[in-house]
Structures are given as C-alpha cells and as structure tokens.
Amino acid sequence: MTDSHIEFAYVDVFASVPLTGAPLTLVPDADGITDHQMRAVAREFNQSETTFILKPSRPGTTRRLRSFTPTGEEVFGAGHNALGAWLWLATSERLGLDGGLDGDGDGDGTTFSQHIGEDVLPVHVRHADGRAIVTMDQSPPVFGAVVTDRAGLAGALGLREDDLVPDRPARVVSTGAGHLLVPIRDRAAVDRAAPDAARLIAALREVGGEGCYLYTDDTVDGGASAYARFFNPAMGIWEDPATGTAAGPLAALLVADGIVTPAPTGRATVVIEQGHAMARPSRITVTVSGSRVQISGSGLVVAQGTMTLPGAGA
Incomplete structure (x- = not known):
C-alpha cells in the first residue's frame, strides 16, 4: 500500500506567451500507470485533456500517446493533446535520445511516428527562433x-x-x-x-x-x-x-x-x-x-511538478 509519485508538466499549446493558448496537463513515463489511475489523474487535473506518454507498443513508432477528459473518456484525435506532448518531448531533450532534432537548429527538424488509438501518424519537430514547432498529420478527412x-x-x-x-x-x-x-x-x-x-x-x-x-x-x-x-x-x-x-x-x-x-x-x-x-x-x-491534413503550432512548458498516487487498496 505504498504511495507512488509521478511527474507531470503543464503546457500551454498554440501559445506564444504563458497563460494563453490551450492548457494541457502531461504525464511522461506513464507506462506503470493503470487505466483507472489515468482516469483519476485526468479528473484531478480537470483540464479538457490530460495526455500520458508511453513507450512505443508498435514496431517503428516513437511514442504511444493516450489522452483522457475529466469525465474519464479517452480521446484519440491528434490535436493539442498530442502537439503538447511533442513540445514537451522536444524541450526536455527526450527526442535527442531517439536521434531526434537537428543539432544546428536550422529548422529542418526530424520526423517521428506517434501511435494514438488505432492510428500511427507522422509528426515533424523542428526548431525556429529558439522554439520547438510541431507539425502533425491527422487522418484523411x-x-x-x-x-x-x-x-x-x-x-x-x-x-x-x-x-x-x-x-x-x-x-x-x-x-x-x-x-x-x-x-x-x-x-x-x-x-x-x-x-x-x-x-x-x-x-x-x-x-x-x-x-x-x-x-x-x-x-x-x-x-x-x-x-x-x-x-x-x-x-x-x-x-x-x-x-x-x-x-x-x-x-x-x-x-x-x-x-x-x-x-x-x-x-x-x-x-x-x-x-x-x-x-x-x-x-x-x-x-x-x-486528403493530407497537417496541423502546426508551438507552445510553452509553464509548470512542472510531482503528484502522489495512492497505493493499492487505498
């Protein structure tokens, strides 16, 4: 019944300054978190969506993303829920471990692959003017x-x-x-x-x-x-x-x-x-x-912290 702790970040997506754009709560390294806990965490943060970053579960993919609303509904589209996750990955230098962003910052960037729901979609991350910019493919209309x-x-x-x-x-x-x-x-x-x-x-x-x-x-x-x-x-x-x-x-x-x-x-x-x-x-x-639809944007990580999860049986 020992409590556990998870890291989280707060990202303002589609924003150029803090406290604008779409707020997203993000939980990295979420592989050990159960579905029940994910829903409880999303309810606690009470944002329109809370996104959990997991290790890839399909060959050739870079990350798996899962997102939940405060009512516990899982959502599968690639919107600010996914874009904010890749912004965090870029700014926290996690993508460099995967052979990610170009080191010279010239804006060419690198394409990765994200697994959301049943979809595997490309996502491109680059730097411009000192900021990460993410471009994601969505499904054909x-x-x-x-x-x-x-x-x-x-x-x-x-x-x-x-x-x-x-x-x-x-x-x-x-x-x-x-x-x-x-x-x-x-x-x-x-x-x-x-x-x-x-x-x-x-x-x-x-x-x-x-x-x-x-x-x-x-x-x-x-x-x-x-x-x-x-x-x-x-x-x-x-x-x-x-x-x-x-x-x-x-x-x-x-x-x-x-x-x-x-x-x-x-x-x-x-x-x-x-x-x-x-x-x-x-x-x-x-x-x-x-039929190709791509969404682009930037944003900022405005807060980071630690949340306590109750132990089993609590």
Whole structure:
C-alpha cells in the first residue's frame, strides 16, 4: 500500500506567451500507470485533456500517446493533446535520445511516428527562433452527416436560426475525431453562443458528432480564415480554447467547399483563431494538400511538478 509519485508538466499549446493558448496537463513515463489511475489523474487535473506518454507498443513508432477528459473518456484525435506532448518531448531533450532534432537548429527538424488509438501518424519537430514547432498529420478527412433541424440546433446553441449562415449546412467532419462544424453569421453571434448542454448533446448524437465547433469568417486578424469556439459537453469539456481535432476538419471543409483556395502547388494554408472568448487567444495553422491534413503550432512548458498516487487498496 505504498504511495507512488509521478511527474507531470503543464503546457500551454498554440501559445506564444504563458497563460494563453490551450492548457494541457502531461504525464511522461506513464507506462506503470493503470487505466483507472489515468482516469483519476485526468479528473484531478480537470483540464479538457490530460495526455500520458508511453513507450512505443508498435514496431517503428516513437511514442504511444493516450489522452483522457475529466469525465474519464479517452480521446484519440491528434490535436493539442498530442502537439503538447511533442513540445514537451522536444524541450526536455527526450527526442535527442531517439536521434531526434537537428543539432544546428536550422529548422529542418526530424520526423517521428506517434501511435494514438488505432492510428500511427507522422509528426515533424523542428526548431525556429529558439522554439520547438510541431507539425502533425491527422487522418484523411471524412465528411459525415448534415444537420436537418437548423432551428433546433440554433436553440441548443442559445442562438437564433438566422445566426446560422443560411446557405451553408452544419455537418460532421472528421480527421481523426468527428466534430459538428457550424457556420455562424459573424463573430458577435459566435461569442453570444450559450449552449444548453443536454440539448446540444442530443443534437450531436443525432448526427454522430463528438464536439461542436462554431466558426465564422469574421476574424480578429485579417490574415486568418476563421474565428471559432468549441464545445463538447458529453466529454466533460464545456469550452476549449484551442482544438486541433476540430481545426483540422474545419480546414478540410473550407478547402473542399472552395472557401479557401489552394496555392498553385495544391497546398492550402488555413489559420483559425480560437480562445478569444475565454481570454486565452490561440492561433492554429492547418495545411491541406488533397486528403493530407497537417496541423502546426508551438507552445510553452509553464509548470512542472510531482503528484502522489495512492497505493493499492487505498
């Protein structure tokens, strides 16, 4: 019944200064932690996601990642939960043990392989201006169901039906996690949204969506493509300041619908603003080349510490 101790870190993802972006709690060297303990730790930290870094369990992979919400749900998409883990690995020099980052800091970087859920996806880590920048592949986009009850969806979001863009459907898109993407008329309406959790959960279940991503082209920065907010009450996430697993699907949808036009190379870059309504502004960059979706960002390790886990039978 001896207590054990685990190390943890707190990472602000998609952030350029501390206390912005998406906060992530991260537990490295998590191989000896049971599923029950992982869920309990995620509940204790009460972040939108807590990520555990494990040794690879598949040949040719660099790390295995597992992420849990405060309600104990395991999530499998490659978003800020994974990007924050690789930022920590880079800044703590763990990747150097694997033949990792280029030593001269010229920005070329190295590609690794991460195992998340059933997926094995490449992740590229490089240095620029003294900071680690991570670029991750997500799964190819899958375009799912469209909402038919627009008035009901608007009501579930605390909005009017005319707050929704009239000629663009709300639909589920997945690049690893399927989220409902809802086009909204302007930034004021996005900020005014106040979802009814029970009604939104019902609306999401009807179309097979995990979370809900409200977006508009009325951005803060004219260089961005969309301004967004994310809600996922079924997973215990009321609002998330930066959601890579939703930004990837949104970028794929904007390109597929011709809202964002690819360059002559066939590559489109989509910048999404999120977190402003939570006073944690985030900027997420997604590139789309055909069916390949990649998300990029940086961040900072802002805290590190030790947590005590109770011994068996406690």
